[in-house]
Amino acid sequence: MFSARDLRITPKDPAYQSIRKMMSTIELNPYECELLYGYPYVVGNVDGKIVRGPVLTIPIAISTDGDVLIVHPSEETVRFNSLPFRSDLDTAAHEMALDRLIDATPGFPLTTVDLQTFCKSISREMQIELQADLEGTLKKAPAQPRSSMPLRIVDSAACFVAPKTSYFAASDLSLIGARGMQGRLQKQFSAGA
Numbered sequence: 230m231f232s233a234r235d236l237r238i239t240p241k242d243p244a245y246q247s248i249r250k251m252m253s254t255i256e257l258n259p260y261e262c263e264l265l266y267g268y269p270y271v272v273g274n275v276d277g278k279i280v281r282g283p284v285l286t287i288p289i290a291i292s293t294d295g296d297v298l299i300v301h302p303s304e305e306t307v308r309f310n311s312l313p314f315r316s317d318l319d320t321a322a323h324e325m326a327l328d329r330l331i332d333a334t335p336g337f338p339l340t341t342v343d344l345q346t347f348c349k350s351i352s353r354e355m356q357i358e359l360q361a362d363l364e365g366t367l368k369k370a371p372a373q374p375r376s377s378m379p380l381r382i383v384d385s386a387a388c389f390v391a392p393k394t395s396y397f398a399a400s401d402l403s404l405i406g407a408r409g410m411q412g413r414l415q416k417q418f419s420a421g422a
Contacts, residue, residue, distance in 0.1 A: 230268060230287055230307060231365045233338040236300040247388075248298050252291040254390050263393040264289050266300075266386065269348065269361050271313045273380035282313040284351065284382060285344075287337065300388070302337070309334040313380070314355050326354040341365070348382055357381055 238245050255264050267283020274280060290303040311327045333350055335343035345363045352359040358381035368384045 230266070230285065230337065230339045233302060238298040238300065240296050245298065248291060248300065251388060251390055252298065261393055262390050264291065264388065265391050266388050267310070268386035269363060269382050270385040271380055271382050273378045275380060276316045276318060280313045280380060283310050283387065284348065286310055289388065305337045307334060307337045307339060330354055351382065
């Protein structure tokens, strides 16, 4: 997210087999899954539910160069993952705070200053702890969150396979929306003529 450069993973790298499996999963299911990189992570508890998820994500792709796996951004858009901060008890004020955070999501590539400013905003808006340096360095993965652990942002990252919004559903909804708009325009034109 910081350098916008390719990451080369050799067979000696401890993550090699996991990344190779993710590449195979995406190749078998490109319409249903996408590969994401997430950093930093939020961990803890919300309304009795254990939470561990990325704060920011970016779609990535994996290609090969001989036996080397190459991980690179497939889009130049960083996304704010608001799911860890949502609950069934959200108020209108909480929703407005999430909307402000979505609007304030930093651009790509990230800078340390932009990420630190954004995470301070999350800490303020969501009233959670900020326990991360946010300089792109990774710490040991945090222990499994316990039910009494408040939410906090930590210096962790991961590549993972996530469900993708269905292309066909999105296409169908766009078509339905366009048809609805055409019908309204025809009614307005007929009424005015």
